[in-house]
Amino acid sequence: MAMVLGNGAAEKFPSGFLWGVATAAHQVEGGSDNQWSDWERGGHIRSRDLCGKACDWWNSTEADFDLAQRLGINSLRLSVEWSRIEPQENCFSESALQRYQKMLEDLHQRGIQPVLCLHHFTNPRWFEQKGAFLSTDAPALFERFTRRVVDALGRWCRFWITFNEPNVYATLGYVTGEFPPGQKGKIVLAMRVMAAQAQAHARCFRAIHELQSEAQVGWSQHYMVFHPVKSFLDRWVASVQSQIFNEGFLQLMEHGSFRFPFNLVGGGAEEAAGACDFVGLNVYNRFHVNFDLKSAGQLFGRVFVPPDVPQGDSGVEKPYGEAFPGAIRAAVERAACLGKPIFITENGVPDANDRLRPWLIVNALKEVRSLIQEGRDIRGYFHWTLTDNFEWAEGWWLRFGLIALDPVTQQRTMRGSGELYRQIVANNGLTQEQLEKYRQPPARF
Numbered sequence: 001m002a003m004v005l006g007n008g009a010a011e012k013f014p015s016g017f018l019w020g021v022a023t024a025a026h027q028v029e030g031g032s033d034n035q036w037s038d039w040e041r042g043g044h045i046r047s048r049d050l051c052g053k054a055c056d057w058w059n060s061t062e063a064d065f066d067l068a069q070r071l072g073i074n075s076l077r078l079s080v081e082w083s084r085i086e087p088q089e090n091c092f093s094e095s096a097l098q099r100y101q102k103m104l105e106d107l108h109q110r111g112i113q114p115v116l117c118l119h120h121f122t123n124p125r126w127f128e129q130k131g132a133f134l135s136t137d138a139p140a141l142f143e144r145f146t147r148r149v150v151d152a153l154g155r156w157c158r159f160w161i162t163f164n165e166p167n168v169y170a171t172l173g174y175v176t177g178e179f180p181p182g183q184k185g186k187i188v189l190a191m192r193v194m195a196a197q198a199q200a201h202a203r204c205f206r207a208i209h210e211l212q213s214e215a216q217v218g219w220s221q222h223y224m225v226f227h228p229v230k231s232f233l234d235r236w237v238a239s240v241q242s243q244i245f246n247e248g249f250l251q252l253m254e255h256g257s258f259r260f261p262f263n264l265v266g267g268g269a270e271e272a273a274g275a276c277d278f279v280g281l282n283v284y285n286r287f288h289v290n291f292d293l294k295s296a297g298q299l300f301g302r303v304f305v306p307p308d309v310p311q312g313d314s315g316v317e318k319p320y321g322e323a324f325p326g327a328i329r330a331a332v333e334r335a336a337c338l339g340k341p342i343f344i345t346e347n348g349v350p351d352a353n354d355r356l357r358p359w360l361i362v363n364a365l366k367e368v369r370s371l372i373q374e375g376r377d378i379r380g381y382f383h384w385t386l387t388d389n390f391e392w393a394e395g396w397w398l399r400f401g402l403i404a405l406d407p408v409t410q411q412r413t414m415r416g417s418g419e420l421y422r423q424i425v426a427n428n429g430l431t432q433e434q435l436e437k438y439r440q441p442p443a444r445f
């Protein structure tokens with residue numbers, strides 16, 4: 001079902017469209033104590049930073065929620081930190097749940113609808129010690145936690161994202177080793193982790209609906225474009241890369257199993273087939289791929305970013321790639337096969353000086369707008385992120401915020417892109433001037 005577009009101007013978005021920003025507990029709250037804080041202390045972050053106080057949300061969200069209100073957004077995606085709510089196995093913290101209740105109430109008071117994610121990369125230490133999602137009782141343990149959260153917070157929330165980017169969690173944790181537990185080359189384990197997350201998702205989908213009839217439950221899928229340089233072999237290796245990274249979890253959610261022959265080793269999740277009310281898409285970038293006999297470790301696909309394409313401050317470093325608004329089209333067209341409404345649950349670029357972000361926002365939204373006009377059921381856009389925050393394996397040096405943050409003084413400064421986003425949200429669409437001004441990426445990437 002496509003939503004009704006706003007009157008008149010071709011650039012308007014449907015009424016009721018969710019305009020939001022996305023955040024994650026560990027990256028903004030400060031002071032978390034989970035497997036990621038151990039990983040940081042182990043010296044695994046490229047910048048050697050610790051997350052530290054982050055945006056200090058655990059003490060006060062006021063500064064950021066006020067700024068969110070100034071942006072005029074009607075929705076904010078945040079997550080709960082499992083290690084705060086269940087610090088020891090089966091011991092739940094009422095005070096942590098109350099803290100989240102307060103956050104959700106504060107959002108409602110500002111006219112902002114929360115979208116709550118239950119798992120955004122972090123695990124309580126006790127769960128990690130059991131083997132995390134490789135432990136046989138992981139789906140049941142995650143369901144128990146979810147029931148507790150929905151029980152306590154359901155009054156203030158109806159949009160639930162079970163897992164953020166199972167494909168990133170599994171690939172970076174078990175294949176590239178950039179995320180905890182830091183395992184490398186364990187493709188089969190990565191598939192088993194995804195299968196367990198799909199099983200956990202399916203249990204939670206049913207549990208949440210049991211507790212809340214009006215609930216909308218989905219997950220956030222990270223989708224990257226693998227663009228073949230030219231030849232048939234390039235196309236073949238690019239499609240293999242996409243199969244491995246993009247398709248695994250999507251297949252589980254669509255059919256309950258991985259595609260042959262991966263289903264023979266990766267396990268499955270029959271109960272997950274079709275178990276969602278919406279698909280969330282986190283879309284940032286594109287990689288270029290060519291066939292290369294020297295890249296045996298990447299199944300003969302050399303994944304790279306040419307120097308002359310728009311790139312954020314990460315340069316050509318993985319996993320950030322080419323800043324590519326067109327990736328949204330590829331992701332939406334693929335996800336549409338599931339036949340569910342779609343939300344763009346993340347899109348952004350690391351860009352401390354706002355060189356590219358305004359161009360990215362306008363062109364990403366232009367793409368979303370065209371897709372809606374073509375009949376795709378896209379119901380919201382959440383920019384990553386509100387305020388600069390702790391960027392996982394990279395640390396503090398990559399700045400994704402519409403608002404700049406000095407993590408030491410906690411001083412916040414609205415970037416130009418924040419002001420631009422405010423105008424777009426206020427207008428519920430793009431103006432011809434914005435489209436014209438940001439038609440091309442800036443000359444210097």
Ligand code: BGC
Nearest residue numbers: 024164165168222282384391
């Ligand atoms: C993650 C965020 C992260 C962002 C920018 C997404 O993959 O969900 O937590 O900060 O990308 O890299």
